[in-house]
Amino acid sequence: MALEAKNVFFRYGRKQPWILEDCTLKIDKGERLAVSAPSGYGKTTLALLLAGYLKPAKGEILLDDKPLPTKGICPVQLIFQHPEKAINPRWRLRRVLEESGKLREDMLDAFGIERAWLDRFPRELSGGELQRFCVARALMSGADYLICDEISTMLDVITQAQIWNVVLAEAEKHNMGIIAVTHNQHLAARIAARTIDLSENFK
């Protein structure tokens, strides 16, 4: 049971330079991994590849030795850096959560989502509040792997801690694998058992 990237190459367009070259990494179910690198080293690209949003130019992404499923709910869910882009601005937030299945009350409580927020539009909430919805949506889909692309970068430290505590507790409970993309060394050390640096390993 593992999610792995095997000798993955990727570039945006034929004339562009390679963003990722011969990138290999593996994460077991229940494992927690942090990925760090300076800006422009392909952290987000790697996240998009692992979650199946992009196709590698060479190499492959394997889930339990098979390619990622293209139909149905994807067992690898990605949480984006900017929640306001990942939510339809015309939907009330109840609908946003229900897109991934039935509302789970315990999840709302864990994230401190007030019931009144559910009937509001995304532009009426702050970025931190929206990010809780995005994380809750990903967790409620019942994913086996969660890829967090700088999900707490724009949050204050208290909210960061709150969100990560819920994510880690939920991961523990359901034996989920977590890949956390982050700039923050301390956060990486706190949440992950092992850290890889894209700037050292793959360039």
Added chain:
Amino acid sequence: MRKVNRRTKVVILTVFMMVILIAIYAFGMLIPDDAAGSFLHAKQPPSLAHPFGTDALGRDLLLRTFKGMSVSMTVGTAASAISAVFAVFVGVAAAAGSKRVDAFINWVIDIVMGVPHTILVILISFAMGRGLKGLLVGIAATHWCSLARLIRGEVLQLRSMQYVAVSRKLGKSGRWILAHHLLPHLGPQFFVGLVLMFPHAILHEASVSFLGFGLPPEQPAIGMILSESMRYIGAGMWWPAVLPGLTLVLIVLLIDKLGDNLRMVMDPYSAQE
């Protein structure tokens, strides 16, 4: 003093314009088709009894103009509605379908836009046996292109949004995404496009009828009135040409302004102005 902000002002103005247009339409519809005149009153210049004067058959031109306007508005509404719905279908198909479908649709749009509209409307209307049906089909078949392009662009942009990609990863089908994420976004575009298409449709209807390829002569359309007036303008009868023509221009301008206002209210990018 109570302050009215700009948005409220625009909304009030828009509603006011709609009421005027509906009133004109209803007034025209209430006038009987055969408002026959008397030759005793033929060729009278504008007066209090006949504000627009009378034509060569003694019919009151004010009544005829409004009757004609309501006929034109029926044609305009029907033609632009058909056209706009068609545009949405084509636009979505181009953006959501395969590359080949997209290329084909763009090619058709280029062709239709490349031929002058009036000529195309005349040809289609003539081939369909003139009358209301031919005119409707002709106008509907020529006016969908620019809206279809707009909608294609909009759908392409929406499809690249993160929340659409997320939705796909949450196991939603393409059709579900189209119905829940994409189509609701197109509402304002569709509606504004429809209203802005309306004046074009009316003008084309009038011009084709004027040239004699549109509505039959017994139908009191604006184009017919203007066409008849040409026979008498040499004799110094200016009112059958000038007054109905002016009314047509005013109403078209009114609808155009209405469309612009609607866009200001509904378009999220200018809604905050």
